[in-house]
Amino acid sequence: MQVKMKGKEPLLEISNLYASTENLTILKGVDITVKPGEIHAIMGRNGCGKSTLSKIIAGHPSYKINQGQIKFNGTNIESLEPEERAQSGIFLGFQYPIEIPGVSNLEFLRVATNARRKFLKKDELDTFEFEDLVKEKLELVKMDSAFLERSINQGFSGGEKKRNEILQMALLEPQIAILDETDSGLDIDALRIVASGIKKIANQETGTILITHYQRLLEEIKPNFVHVMANGQIIKTGGSELALELEKYGYEWTDEMNKNI
Amino acid sequence: MHILDYITKEKVNLLTRSSKIQDFCTSKLRAHPLPKKQNETWRLANKKKLSALLAYEFDIKSSDPDIPPYLSNKKAINIWIGNTNQLNLKEKNWEIKELKSQEIDDLIEEKLKSSNTEENWSNLLNLSLSSEKNILGIKISGDNLPPLQIFCSSKSNYFNSKTLILFIDKNTKANILQVNSGAKNSSLSLSTYIFLEEKSKVNHGVISSGNDKSNILNSLNIKQNANTDYNLGSIQFQYDFARFEIDVNQIEGNAKTKIKGMQVSNNDEQNGTFSKVEFNGPNGYLDQLNKSLANDKSHSIFDGSIIVPKTAQKTDASQLSRNLLLSNTAKIDTKPQLEIIADDVKCKHGATISELNKDELFYMRSRGLTFAEASKLQLKSYYQEIIDSIPVLEQRIEFLDHLLN
Numbered sequence: 151m152q153v154k155m156k157g158k159e160p161l162l163e164i165s166n167l168y169a170s171t172e173n174l175t176i177l178k179g180v181d182i183t184v185k186p187g188e189i190h191a192i193m194g195r196n197g198c199g200k201s202t203l204s205k206i207i208a209g210h211p212s213y214k215i216n217q218g219q220i221k222f223n224g225t226n227i228e229s230l231e232p233e234e235r236a237q238s239g240i241f242l243g244f245q246y247p248i249e250i251p252g253v254s255n256l257e258f259l260r261v262a263t264n265a266r267r268k269f270l271k272k273d274e275l276d277t278f279e280f281e282d283l284v285k286e287k288l289e290l291v292k293m294d295s296a297f298l299e300r301s302i303n304q305g306f307s308g309g310e311k312k313r314n315e316i317l318q319m320a321l322l323e324p325q326i327a328i329l330d331e332t333d334s335g336l337d338i339d340a341l342r343i344v345a346s347g348i349k350k351i352a353n354q355e356t357g358t359i360l361i362t363h364y365q366r367l368l369e370e371i372k373p374n375f376v377h378v379m380a381n382g383q384i385i386k387t388g389g390s391e392l393a394l395e396l397e398k399y400g401y402e403w404t405d406e407m408n409k410n411i
Numbered sequence: 412m413h414i415l416d417y418i419t420k421e422k423v424n425l426l427t428r429s430s431k432i433q434d435f436c437t438s439k440l441r442a443h444p445l446p447k448k449q450n451e452t453w454r455l456a457n458k459k460k461l462s463a464l465l466a467y468e469f470d471i472k473s474s475d476p477d478i479p480p481y482l483s484n485k486k487a488i489n490i491w492i493g494n495t496n497q498l499n500l501k502e503k504n505w506e507i508k509e510l511k512s513q514e515i516d517d518l519i520e521e522k523l524k525s526s527n528t529e530e531n532w533s534n535l536l537n538l539s540l541s542s543e544k545n546i547l548g549i550k551i552s553g554d555n556l557p558p559l560q561i562f563c564s565s566k567s568n569y570f571n572s573k574t575l576i577l578f579i580d581k582n583t584k585a586n587i588l589q590v591n592s593g594a595k596n597s598s599l600s601l602s603t604y605i606f607l608e609e610k611s612k613v614n615h616g617v618i619s620s621g622n623d624k625s626n627i628l629n630s631l632n633i634k635q636n637a638n639t640d641y642n643l644g645s646i647q648f649q650y651d652f653a654r655f656e657i658d659v660n661q662i663e664g665n666a667k668t669k670i671k672g673m674q675v676s677n678n679d680e681q682n683g684t685f686s687k688v689e690f691n692g693p694n695g696y697l698d699q700l701n702k703s704l705a706n707d708k709s710h711s712i713f714d715g716s717i718i719v720p721k722t723a724q725k726t727d728a729s730q731l732s733r734n735l736l737l738s739n740t741a742k743i744d745t746k747p748q749l750e751i752i753a754d755d756v757k758c759k760h761g762a763t764i765s766e767l768n769k770d771e772l773f774y775m776r777s778r779g780l781t782f783a784e785a786s787k788l789q790l791k792s793y794y795q796e797i798i799d800s801i802p803v804l805e806q807r808i809e810f811l812d813h814l815l816n
Contacts, residue, residue: 208777209776209777210773211769211773231776231781231782232773232776232777233776233777233779233780233781233782233785235777236776236777236778236779237779241777242777244774244777247774248770248771248773248774250768250771250774250775250788250789250792251792252791252792252793252795252796253775253788253789253791253792257788258775258778258780258788261780261784261788262775262778262779262780265778265779265780265781265784266779269779301792302774318778322778322779
């Protein structure tokens with residue numbers, strides 16, 4: 151069911167965003183507005199700027215905003231550190247979740263969850279309270295509690311890493327989640343588990359941006375808007391039918407549009 | 412009075428016992444009071460800091476600080492060098508017995524006389540100054556021994572010198588933790604000699620923790636007979652000047668040595684580890700990892716050599732130096748080196764110098780952890796491997812927290 155929450159204030163407003171890294175301009179005027187309850191999909195070829203956009207929203211220090219702004223709940227977040235953005239409710243699901251040897255997944259998740267809870271003025275959880283919470287959330291992504299005892303993402307399969315990302319999303323209860331190619335490297339069953347987890351976490355108060363190459367994730371999670379990105383810009387926006395057209399005609403179909411911009 | 416004045420002005424004998432071996436050490440030092448800067452292992456030593464280490468007044472007495480909570484171990488036998496009388500313990504399966512002065516001299520004489528002055532300078536200085544009270548020699552025999560914690564400390568505003576000799580009897584298995592603590596504004600010279608008799612095994616830990624402007628010259632000399640296992644886990648931190656010398660000699664080969672060590676330096680401290688592992692027989696084994704953590708304007712040094720002469724065929728040795736730079740102004744010098752003459756050996760060495768992993772930091776920060784929290788978690792994992800290799804230490808989590816805070 152497609153939902154448009156016209157009456158609500160935007161959660162995320164990206165306007166005329168230009169950004170670069172190492173003097174290379176990657177984003178060249180991106181505009182996207184996400185309101186509560188909306189699911190947006192961003193599709194496009196490799197290298198078009200999708201992942202860069204997600205990292206810039208999350209505050210990656212390697213990227214610089216040259217022009218335009220990103221507003222979250224009406225406030226420009228450019229000066230916020232990555233942790234401040236995360237604590238205030240922005241979540242980035244990584245395309246390639248990082249392995250951190252020696253750092254316990256459980257401890258990391260507890261510190262992260264408490265950082266978010268502190269921001270929300272909720273009581274921080276002790277080890278035992280957290281274990282109860284995390285076990286409940288593990289159900290969402292059908293993960294075994296043995297994963298908690300291991301180092302962050304170390305030795306996890308591709309699918310396990312992605313499920314761990316969604317577990318983190320479930321624990322942090324973000325207002326806006328940007329999921330960068332969460333479907334890549336997943337088999338059909340794992341894709342369904344991950345998609346089901348995302349759907350259960352998303353609600354009428356949250357916004358979701360799915361970055362993907364393929365229609366198959368969007369069959370599981372119906373987006374309200376589909377944006378096609380090319381050469382650092384959004385070149386076309388439509389409903390979920392746009393993803394079907396892309397699947398049918400391929401990105402060459404959008405190349406013509408790009409030429410005309 | 413400057414420490415070297417005690418030696419060069421012939422006042423040293425007034426303070427210490429005078430054995431033939433001690434006279435030998437003193438005469439060597441009188442001829443060459445300081446290590447030469449040209450010597451490779453002393454080349455990078457901060458001259459000003461070494462001079463400050465030697466500038467404290469010498470004293471036989473030291474203060475024995477309370478055992479910190481992270482070292483509490485109810486099962487352990489606690490021994491203080493310089494403050495333990497008549498250490499003779501005997502149970503059904505094991506025995507700990509003090510060695511006589513002559514036995515001690517017989518054990519260490521060869522080591523002191525065979526090496527050149529530069530390489531042995533720390534040991535020569537140590538024995539020139541250690542009084543009978545501050546030389547502890549123990550023979551350990553048997554199995555199912557309780558863990559031993561051996562404490563050694565320096566006193567504020569003084570230079571203390573202490574010597575430990577451990578003779579590990581045949582077929583003995585021992586777990587020993589040495590804890591060296593430096594008081595504020597003090598210097599400690601410690602030389603440890605461990606002799607492993609056939610089929611013995613020692614799990615050895617060395618925790619050296621300093622304080623504001625404290626210094627340490629810590630020399631560890633290991634002699635392994637055939638079919639012995641020696642495992643070392645060590646960490647040294649918070650010294651203005653720290654020098655840890657490790658000298659392992661597998662005298663007949665057919666022995667195993669594992670070394671995991673770490674040095675941590677902050678402010679403008681200089682902290683170095685200098686190791687030499689010599690295989691003097693076939694089928695020797697070495698697995699060595701040295702980690703360093705350098706912050707602020709500090710200087711960390713690792714100089715490790717592996718010597719494999721012709722007699723040491725089938726040696727299997729590996730040495731890795733891993734270093735983490737925490738600031739742009741810190742400095743790390745690392746030099747793992749192999750000296751191989753035997754032709755049928757498996758030897759490898761390597762060194763890495765890196766900063767905290769930026770991708771890992773961003774990943775953790777993107778989940779709401781502050782830069783400090785994320786760095787702490789990363790450092791925790793860096794420390795963990797070394798902490799896990801320190802025997803006897805029961806309160807590992809508390810010790811790790813102590814290091815991180």
